Amino acid sequence: MKKDTKHIRADIVNKSLTYIYKYIDTNITLDELARLNKVSKFHLHRIFKEETGENIFDRINSIRLQKIANLLISNKYSTISEIRQSCGYSSHSSFIKAFKKRFNFTPSQWKKNGYLEYSKKIVSFDISPNDNFYTIEPIIKKTSKRVCAYIRHKGYDLSVTKTWSRLMAFSYEKELNNTTQIGVFYDNPINTAYEECSYIAAIEVDNRFISTNSISKLEIEGSLCAVFHYEGIYGDAVKLLVYIYNYWLPKSGYEAKSLPPYALYHKNHFLDENREFSLDFYIPIQVV
Template identity: 45%
Template sequence: MKKETLQKRTKIANDIMYYIYTHIETNIDIEELSMDLGVSKFHMHRIFKEIFGKNIYESIKSIRLQKASNLLLTNKYSTISNIVNLCGYSSQSSFIKIFKERFEMSPKEWKNGGYKEYSNKIIQQSQKAMQSKADFKNIVPTIVKMPFIESYYIRNKGYNVNIEETWQKLETWVLTNNIESYKRIALFHDNPTITPLDECQYIGCIMVDDMENIKSDRLPKFKIAEGVYAKFDLKGKTGDVLPFIQWVYHEWLPKSEYETTTKPSYAIYEKLDFFDEDNEFELSFYVSINF
């Protein structure tokens, strides 16, 4: 396959995935999406499966469940019916059935604390996370209104060792294009503490200060959502991020009386642990909130 053809197909698949994540609360119309992208439904389905290994409908079902399971544990004042509507389900009964199949408990059991055991099993999949001794209880966030952030990106399936390779590729792209002023951003489409790590969508992003001078079409672009966020400043070592995200979603959010939304959280790095000889990082973590 030619390089240009592969880039085009990857862009189509990424555009579909981005659309699903940003329209998950709606009745996603595949016919309308194919018209917007200028690609037939047949080719759209085929390209998506080639790139991501599962079909579009499976992905929509999985993403809806991930979003709903996250809202159930953070939004204590929302009813199951509210969350069903936020995540685009047509009926509460179908949601409960699908939820039980995936998590082996009812949404009510999950909301009442069942998520904790499920999450701890996921954290145990990461040896580095299990070695973390970090304590987050004294971290106090600031509430900020963030503009949308346009960035170049590489999508990584899985919260795993491949993330380092993703950042190496992004760094190569930065150096190749002589980019001097930029920021590194990690976008978490899924909450990695309640999503099996091999299923997480982790996006490595580069926000370039001077976008107009970038001539390269090697990487796709997208926009990280604007909105109101709680911003947490954190310094730590490789392995601390997963326990930190677990603390934000499982302890800070439920106690804060804020609710989160379906917008993904993201981290802006001042120092990236993968490029540091001591494996240390400095970041600001942003989680979408409302009140």
């Protein structure tokens, strides 16, 4: 496969997924995704399948269900119908059927701590919060849009190191010095298998950046955020994420938005030889 072809195909997948995550609360159609990428519906469907191994509609449905499962845990003040609609499910009956098929619990059962039973089957670490987490007082602030160059990665494990190394090599080649490193976390590992969690390794760039060499461009939306500063070692960052969504948010007076959380790394444990990190975790929120 030629380099240009590889880049075009990667860009089609990345544009499509970015659009899906951004507009997950709407009825996303193949027509609009095809227009976005300036290709035919058949071409889009084939490329997405070949590049990801997934049917595009199956992926949209999976993203919706994973987001709903997370919001049912964190957003205690929202009804199941409100959460369903915020993630683009118009039909209540089809949603109930799809959710139970995916998680083996009804949404009501899941909301009433069914997720704890489910997590025992897929989580390899103790989801009980570190006592240090309770001492963190987040800052609530409005953030601005960030423009990033990025690479997608599947999994929250140490295999992310190779993705970060590749991105930083690209940064070196393009002389993008002293850029802010950002990790975007799309999934909660208590409802999505660790190796299946979607992650983005990103560096902040100027708005004039043009996608190249299979490195795509992403805009992180500005939002009201709860910002948690934490320092630790590899493994602690995901535990902090679980703490925020499972323990802090339900009692905070805020609820999570469907936007993904992200970390600004001051020290990146995927690039540090001692696997240590210092980061600010940004959680998009809304007032209850």
